[in-house]
Amino acid sequence: MNGHLHTVIPKKSNADHLRIVGRVLDSTVCTICHDYMFVPVMTSCGHNYCYECLNNWLNNNRSNVSELTCPQCRNVITNEPSLNVALQQIVDLMLDIAAEDPQKSNSSEVRSLLTQRECSVAEYKSDLLEETLFNSVFKNTAKAIIDDDDDGIARCSNCQWEVEGPVCPNCNATIRNYNAGAQNFDEVDVDEYSDGELEEVERDLDNYRAESARTVHDLEAEEGDESLSSEMDQAWPTRRPRNFMHGEEEEEEEEDRGSIDSFIVDEEEEEEEEEEEQELKDERKFRRASVALSDDDDNESRDSDFYEHNDDGYASGDSLDESTSNDELEPHTIRLTHSQDNNNNNNNNSARKKRLIVLDSDE
Amino acid sequence: MSRIVKEYMGLQKRLQTPEFSWISFLAPVDDDDLSEWVCRFQGPSESPFEGFELGLNITIDLEKYPISGGPRVLFEPRTVAHPNVKWDTGEICLDLLKDAWTPIYTLLDVVGAIRDLLADPGLDSPLDLDIAQIYDADYEAYVQIVRYRLEEARLARV
Structure with missing residues (x-):
């Protein structure tokens, strides 16, 4: 030298x-x-x-x-x-x-x-x-990286597997940038927006996610209905490892029920406290199917790609929190009226009665 | 040797330098226990606090400092009227003391950040809503209140 x-x-x-x-x-x-x-x-x-x-x-x-x-x-x-x-x-x-x-x-x-x-x-x-090294913090945890050239799919930084929840299904790494509260990855580039714009974008994104999460989840949860599950399979080709979710599915369904329960009970507590549990279940089942159907009808642009690109929402049945569900449920409730014809369900009568009450109390 | 001991050893020398001439006193209450500190410093110039001396009580969790948490710092209660200070307790709302803490900050950095906060309040998350409102609506009145309160505290000390 x-x-x-x-x-x-x-x-x-x-x-x-x-x-x-x-x-x-x-x-x-x-x-x-x-x-x-x-x-x-x-x-x-x-x-x-x-x-x-x-x-x-x-x-x-x-x-x-x-x-x-x-x-x-x-x-x-x-x-x-x-x-x-x-x-x-x-x-x-x-x-x-x-x-x-x-x-x-x-x-x-x-x-x-x-x-x-x-x-x-x-x-x-x-x-x-x-x-x-570093208590394996870089091995046990990873970042979800979303690449627009890769159809915007979130991938684990350790193993490149597609991730959608807080844990990578392939290497078990905890996803560090998975935001447990908002049920998503931080994918909005903060620098691109001014403060006001950013809030607006994030609000839109949250609403959008809550909506798509419910739609997708409801489709998934509707296992009893043959026609629906086959429809769902067509709409959602299994490119990713689907079975990753099955461990959590039950728990999520519980939470989902919980939030709908609270929605219904909130609205009806004074009027119909004595309502039968069975009736509630029928109503839920029916609602779920109808919501899924009506969303499909209304959003023709949401082809199979839509579900693929928004699969972070898939893991978030519990994003059905009060604030979004109350805003969002009303249009679905109204839509039920026409979609109910598609669904010749034995419980139609009780469900209809229930639905009308929900509709009333919403307004 | 723990971090706080190192800070303590280098502190008196650094306090002699012009950079920290505005700190009149920063030391542990008891030399054998580095978890309780007191500080007295001059209010920042070109602010309502100019010309007054302010007192801080600092508590350090020796187990956690500096990796898992910074010091807990309070103004002397009922001396500082400021949007980010709780009047009755002297509690300070400063991101550096909470979520934004990282272990590279030292006691001197913390005291410096608090001094900067006096001159430049953060109005996004005020602890004292009344003072924040006055600061916003009528700055002159804010200056008068701050100085009246400090004068009051100074007289009480004598």
Whole structure:
């Protein structure tokens, strides 16, 4: 190596050399623990920390799965930070020179630093050997990445499998950017919108999702109706691993029932507290079928692609929260009147009676 | 050696530098217990707080600091009238002390951020709605209230 700086810098004054050394020393100190970084790791945004410190930070509070971020710039860390070998060599050199000073032969500070280095390096090496770097947080968790060139499908950053829930069905990784509250992935690019616009877009998106989620879920849940399930299979080719959902399906159906129950009960409590449970079930079953049918009718543009592209909604039967369901249910209730002809159900009478009540109380 | 001990050791030297000349006092209540701190600093210039000294009580959870949480910081109760400060308790609404905390911040950074907040209130999520309203509607009245309250507190201290 014989670059220009190699010739110029050594000829500079002592003061300059001190400035350089001071600057280099500062850059060997971890901003988290304020100690020297004997095992410096660098994030994709270029910030260095002790392996141990960054590990603690990334695994801090992991019970609420959220994005892994850089402490200095808050950028999302997607890839496992790697050992910064150049910086480690500088730290090592400094400590080695300090330790070989014959005058103050190994003061207690230097000895303690040497012990620290040994411990840090040993910890890193053992995690590296056991393949548990960063407590495997980058293996056990992943990001859902949505690529517009790939039909906007959300894929696991670990294994490229299609993901739609909080866990990757293939590699079992917890999806970090899956927002449990909103039941979706953060796919709106915040920078593209001004504040007001963004709120509007997010509101639209939420409404849209809630609607499509219910439609898709209701289709799925309607297992008793032969004609409907075959219709559904046509409308929804099985390109993705469908059975992924089956573990959760029962639970979701429960929640779904719960929310419809509460909707009905809310509206009728005063008038018809004594209503039979069976009747409620019939009504639900009927409603579900009708909602699905009427949505199909009204949205011709929603072909099979629609369901494929919106499959994040598929996992979110419980996004039927009060606010959206109350806004959304009314049109469906009205639509029931014509779709009911398609459905020669034995329980039509009780269902109709029920429906009319719901309709009334809505208005 | 824990982070807070390192901060403590370098602190008095840093407080001598011009950068922190506005901090008149920042130290643990008891040198053997670094979980309770007090701070006194000059209100920021070109703000209603200019010319007054403000007091902070700082509590640090030594188990958690700095990875899992920052310090808990309160103004001396019933001294600071400010949109982001609860008058009765001195509680401060500052993102840095809550969700936006990351372990690179130090006690000095926190005190600096609180000082900046005094000069530049965040009106999106005020803790004291009345003061926020006055700040918005009649800035001169806000200045008068702030200074009256600080003067009151100063007299009470003497």
